[in-house]
Amino acid sequence: MHKGKKNYPNLITSFRMNLKKIILNHDRFSHPERWKTNALLRFTFVYIKFLFDLMIIKNPLRMVGKTYRDAVTALNSLQSNYANIMAIRQTGDRKNTMTLLEMHEWSRRIGYSASDFNKLNIVHITGTKGKGSTAAFTSSILGQYKEQLPRIGLYTSPHLKSVRERIRINGEPISEEKFAKYFFEVWDRLDSTTSSLDKFPHMIPGSKPGYFKFLTLLSFHTFIQEDCKSCVYEVGVGGELDSTNIIEKPIVCGVTLLGIDHTFMLGDTIEEIAWNKGGIFKSGAPAFTVEKQPPQGLTILKERAEERKTTLTEVPPFKQLENVKLGIAGEFQKSNASLAVMLASEILHTSNILEEKIKCSSNASIPEKFIIGLQNTKWEGRCQVLEKGKNVWYIDGAHTKDSMVAASTWFRDTVRLSKRKKILLFNQQSRDANALVNNLYSSVSPEITFDDVIFTTNVTWKSGSYSADLVSMNTSQEDVEKLKVQESLVKNWNKIDDNRAKTHVTASIEEANELIETLYDEPADIFVTGSLHLVGGLLVVFDRIDVK
Ligand SMILES: Nc1ncnc2c1ncn2[C@@H]1O[C@H](COP(=O)(O)OP(=O)(O)OP(=O)(O)O)[C@@H](O)[C@H]1O
Ligand SMILES: [Mg+2]
Numbered sequence: 001m002h003k004g005k006k007n008y009p010n011l012i013t014s015f016r017m018n019l020k021k022i023i024l025n026h027d028r029f030s031h032p033e034r035w036k037t038n039a040l041l042r043f044t045f046v047y048i049k050f051l052f053d054l055m056i057i058k059n060p061l062r063m064v065g066k067t068y069r070d071a072v073t074a075l076n077s078l079q080s081n082y083a084n085i086m087a088i089r090q091t092g093d094r095k096n097t098m099t100l101l102e103m104h105e106w107s108r109r110i111g112y113s114a115s116d117f118n119k120l121n122i123v124h125i126t127g128t129k130g131k132g133s134t135a136a137f138t139s140s141i142l143g144q145y146k147e148q149l150p151r152i153g154l155y156t157s158p159h160l161k162s163v164r165e166r167i168r169i170n171g172e173p174i175s176e177e178k179f180a181k182y183f184f185e186v187w188d189r190l191d192s193t194t195s196s197l198d199k200f201p202h203m204i205p206g207s208k209p210g211y212f213k214f215l216t217l218l219s220f221h222t223f224i225q226e227d228c229k230s231c232v233y234e235v236g237v238g239g240e241l242d243s244t245n246i247i248e249k250p251i252v253c254g255v256t257l258l259g260i261d262h263t264f265m266l267g268d269t270i271e272e273i274a275w276n277k278g279g280i281f282k283s284g285a286p287a288f289t290v291e292k293q294p295p296q297g298l299t300i301l302k303e304r305a306e307e308r309k310t311t312l313t314e315v316p317p318f319k320q321l322e323n324v325k326l327g328i329a330g331e332f333q334k335s336n337a338s339l340a341v342m343l344a345s346e347i348l349h350t351s352n353i354l355e356e357k358i359k360c361s362s363n364a365s366i367p368e369k370f371i372i373g374l375q376n377t378k379w380e381g382r383c384q385v386l387e388k389g390k391n392v393w394y395i396d397g398a399h400t401k402d403s404m405v406a407a408s409t410w411f412r413d414t415v416r417l418s419k420r421k422k423i424l425l426f427n428q429q430s431r432d433a434n435a436l437v438n439n440l441y442s443s444v445s446p447e448i449t450f451d452d453v454i455f456t457t458n459v460t461w462k463s464g465s466y467s468a469d470l471v472s473m474n475t476s477q478e479d480v481e482k483l484k485v486q487e488s489l490v491k492n493w494n495k496i497d498d499n500r501a502k503t504h505v506t507a508s509i510e511e512a513n514e515l516i517e518t519l520y521d522e523p524a525d526i527f528v529t530g531s532l533h534l535v536g537g538l539l540v541v542f543d544r545i546d547v548k
């Protein structure tokens with residue numbers, strides 16, 4: 001038997017030698033009958049072994065504990081963003097100033113310096129609401145220039161169904177195989193290197209970066225390996241101290257709508273939040289922002305731009321987009337799309353693809369390719385309409401006041417003429433869930449009255465488990481188990497709802513979906529909102545049903 005390394009040529013050689021042995025067996029002449037049976041048995045054995053070895057070669061990760069599932073399990077073992085927030089809450093240390101120093105050190109250990117990332121021609125986007133949508137629009141516009149820019153990277157957060165959604169190339173999540181391959185390359189490089197304990201006391205040998213930092217490093221590795229010509233980066237939280245701020249030379253920066261969120265990390269006022277977001281500005285990279293920012297926030301952004309020796313330009317909604325059906329629904333997406341136009345224009349101009357930058361005024365003329373890119377943008381879980389059987393689902397992962405108002409207004413305007421039953425499916429675990437429901441209620445009333453309201457946990461399955469990709473939840477397990485939040489939401493709803501919709505509580509998303517199926521024989525419009533974890537979990541449940 002050929003004992004060489006398992007690779008394709010060796011496998012063929014070994015297969016051929018085994019066949020030869022079977023044929024040349026001396027039984028062939030002395031005992032022809034016995035030879036036939038033996039030969040058949042041996043041939044079957046050799047053939048099965050060949051197929052088995054081939055499988056190992058074709059899928060090397062499966063056999064050595066480096067599958068996509070293994071990668072997700074390993075990733076989930078890293079410190080979550082939630083744990084990070086809890087630590088900050090306990091220590092009162094909002095400004096975790098070590099983050100960036102550490103990011104440089106982790107990068108060094110996986111074989112890169114920050115200057116390697118500069119080659120990725122980066123668009124860096126921050127803001128409170130609309131980062132992901134703006135990033136998706138920008139990537140889709142750039143994707144229209146395939147000849148000059150064959151590969152566009154896109155790094156966003158959080159994910160809905162699968163963590164792969166965070167690292168995309170040409171708008172598509174990278175494959176499970178590629179995710180696992182690059183994941184373990186980064187993981188193993190971290191395992192085989194160390195940092196000086198004097199300089200980096202947190203980086204004790206064997207320790208790894210937290211969940212988000214790891215994914216940020218993985219995105220750089222992936223985009224460099226895949227030779228991406230331009231990359232669009234969404235900030236995780238804030239800007240100044242975010243791990244994506246290791247980006248030193250973006251081509252252009254964008255700031256979407258500012259609002260109050262992540263106050264534990266960023267501060268309680270719009271000024272503090274704006275200061276943090278303005279931390280991504282870099283000299284040499286012009287910055288753009290949407291119009292109608294809260295004035296105090298805009299003032300701080302302008303100061304930050306000056307301090308960083310760059311310009312900040314407000315982008316008005318472009319007239320030419322008024323009648324364009326954008327790939328992401330919702331009136332407010334017009335401002336995100338307009339911002340994306342300016343960001344893409346900068347990349348295309350510096351790459352010598354567009355001779356002139358697009359003029360930043362409401363009557364600017366926008367090239368046809370831009371319009372097609374905006375129309376073709378795909379972004380699940382934001383103002384998404386899904387028809388399933390007799391029901392229509394209206395899905396939006398809104399979880400802050402502004403986006404709840406925006407999403408509820410979108411639902412109200414989309415279904416106001418429909419005579420169908422109306423159902424609300426809501427989840428929010430860790431924020432002020434009652435306040436969000438109040439925003440929702442006042443935005444849809446009086447036009448929309450719900451027949452049923454379901455408050456669910458964000459647990460995916462009836463068995464009490466989460467889909468593996470959704471384990472990194474920012475949820476206190478204890479609260480989920482006791483359904484505390486949901487019970488309190490029911491009480492609150494009964495206070496605010498004059499029409500007295502029937503209220504229900506479910507312990508999982510799967511259960512909520514089953515309940516909805518049994519509520520009515522007639523069709524219903526179902527509004528799903530409150531958290532991206534609910535939306536992601538529901539889409540996973542739908543996928544399972546579709547497979548069945
Ligand atoms: N300009 C806007 N005004 C109000 N709501 C918005 C705006 N843009 C997006 N949203 C809403 O915000 C939510 C998240 O959208 P998106 O993913 O684009 O934003 P994000 O900034 O990436 O949010 P996240 O904090 O979840 O990462 C969605 O519910 C969307 O409908
Ligand atoms: Mg956010």
Ligand SMILES: [Mg+2]
Pocket residue numbers: 131132156157158234
């Ligand atoms: Mg996002």
